Amino acid sequence: MYYDKDVDTDVLKDKKIAVIGYGSQGMAQARNMADSGLTVIVGLREGGKSWQRAKNDGLTVLSVEEASKEADIIHILIPDEIQAQVYEQSIKDGLEEGNTISFSHGYNIHFGYIKPPENVNISMIAPKGPGAMVRQTYEEGFGIPGLVAVEQDYTGNTLDVALAMGKGVGLTRAGVLETTFKEETETDLFGEQAVLCGGATELIKNGFETLVEAGYQPELAYFETCHELKLIVDLIYKNGFAGMWDNVSNTAEFGGLSRRERLITPDTKKEMKKILEEIQKGKFAKEWALENQAGQPQLKRLRAIEGDLLIEKVGAKLRKLCGLQK
Numbered sequence: 001m002y003y004d005k006d007v008d009t010d011v012l013k014d015k016k017i018a019v020i021g022y023g024s025q026g027m028a029q030a031r032n033m034a035d036s037g038l039t040v041i042v043g044l045r046e047g048g049k050s051w052q053r054a055k056n057d058g059l060t061v062l063s064v065e066e067a068s069k070e071a072d073i074i075h076i077l078i079p080d081e082i083q084a085q086v087y088e089q090s091i092k093d094g095l096e097e098g099n100t101i102s103f104s105h106g107y108n109i110h111f112g113y114i115k116p117p118e119n120v121n122i123s124m125i126a127p128k129g130p131g132a133m134v135r136q137t138y139e140e141g142f143g144i145p146g147l148v149a150v151e152q153d154y155t156g157n158t159l160d161v162a163l164a165m166g167k168g169v170g171l172t173r174a175g176v177l178e179t180t181f182k183e184e185t186e187t188d189l190f191g192e193q194a195v196l197c198g199g200a201t202e203l204i205k206n207g208f209e210t211l212v213e214a215g216y217q218p219e220l221a222y223f224e225t226c227h228e229l230k231l232i233v234d235l236i237y238k239n240g241f242a243g244m245w246d247n248v249s250n251t252a253e254f255g256g257l258s259r260r261e262r263l264i265t266p267d268t269k270k271e272m273k274k275i276l277e278e279i280q281k282g283k284f285a286k287e288w289a290l291e292n293q294a295g296q297p298q299l300k301r302l303r304a305i306e307g308d309l310l311i312e313k314v315g316a317k318l319r320k321l322c323g324l325q326k
Contacts, residue, residue: 002148002176007167009038011160018043018071020064020086021078022050024131025104029077031057032138033168043067043074043090069094073161075102075125081292084113095120098155102165105188106181109151111285122152123162126184127171134169143170151181189279194272203263204229208311218314226315227322 019030020043027050034040042054043064054061068074068091076083076091087108095101100121101114108114109122116122127134129144137143146166150158159178166176192198204226211221235244245253278284291298306312319325 002163002166002172002178004167004172007163007172008160009164009167011157012038012164012168015039015072015161016041016070017073017075017165018062018067020044020067020074020076020091022054023077023079025127025134026050026077026131027054027057028131028134028138029075029104029127029169030054030059031135032170033165034059035138036168036170038165038168041067041070043071064090065094071099073100073102073165075104075165077104080105080107081288083108087114092116100155100158100161102162106149106151106185107189107285110181110185111282113285113289116152118152119154120152121154121158121161122150122181123158124149124151124181124184125162125166125169125171125176127169137174138170143173145174146171146176147179147184148176149179149181149184186276186279189284190272190276193279193284194275200229205309205311212310218310219318222311222314222318226311227318 016039017033018041019026019033022030022042022044026042030040030042041060041062043066044051044054044061046063051061062070064086074091074095076087078086091101095117097119098121100123101116102122103109103124104126106124109116124147126147126149127144128146129137133144146169148159148162148166150162153159155161163172163176166172207225208218208221211224212218232244232248235247239246245257248256316325
């Protein structure tokens with residue numbers, strides 16, 4: 001783990017960082033680094049909706065091509081599925097010997113969709129949280145944890161450069177863990193698919209449907225299976241499993257501990273291992289590449305199905321009533 005005291009920011013003196021993209025992470029990381037005194041420019045598609053927003057935030061905005069040519073460090077923060085195309089069309093030709101290509105997710109480097117030349121550095125500085133929290137915690141004087149990795153060290157100081165960027169973003173205030181592009185990519189995809197996004201939503205959906213199908217009010221089912229989940233996750237986040245159990249009733253603790261393995265069974269874990277294997281062997285990456293080449297038909301279909309779920313309709317109504325959503 002690396003913290004502020006371990007980082008020498010002089011390595012970025014006279015270096016220009018081009019942040020490519022101004023979405024959630026791009027906006028947060030660019031603003032944090034600029035506020036930390038680093039020289040930051042933003043590379044965007046000319047005329048895009050983010051162009052004026054970045055200018056309004058006080059940042060210098062150029063086309064992706066111009067920003068990449070001017071910068072010593074090109075920090076690519078656009079969506080995974082378009083990174084390779086943008087790299088080939090707008091970044092590759094502007095690279096110079098000793099430049100650094102930086103990412104916040106190792107996907108395109110690990111799976112070989114982006115193949116930089118041998119005379120540049122390849123690094124990663126990855127916040128372990130959404131962009132909004134990266135910015136909010138920075139403004140509050142702290143930060144969220146992050147990861148750092150080096151895939152190619154041409155100049156011999158790539159780790160120092162990445163850590164200095166991480167300090168600029170505010171990550172070393174909380175701590176940055178050293179990893180590899182392979183480890184970050186595969187664990188990140190697994191967490192999203194099996195637990196955080198896929199597993200959690202499917203568990204919530206099935207719990208909600210079980211109560212509704214048994215005749216209980218959808219509104220009450222939503223509160224019990226979805227709304228209160230945030231409260232439990234917050235307890236785990238702050239205090240771990242034991243701390244969460246200490247903060248719920250003995251009835252909840254006994255019921256949860258005695259029945260959870262009936263839901264998440266050895267068969268569930270076997271399927272998790274299959275999902276991890278698909279990630280490790282590149283099967284998921286190939287499937288996602290084909291999906292994008294075809295115009296994302298399956299993703300669009302799945303989005304439509306999700307939007308039509310009863311729990312989504314009930315939840316939207318209740319979130320408005322609770323003042324959580326406009």
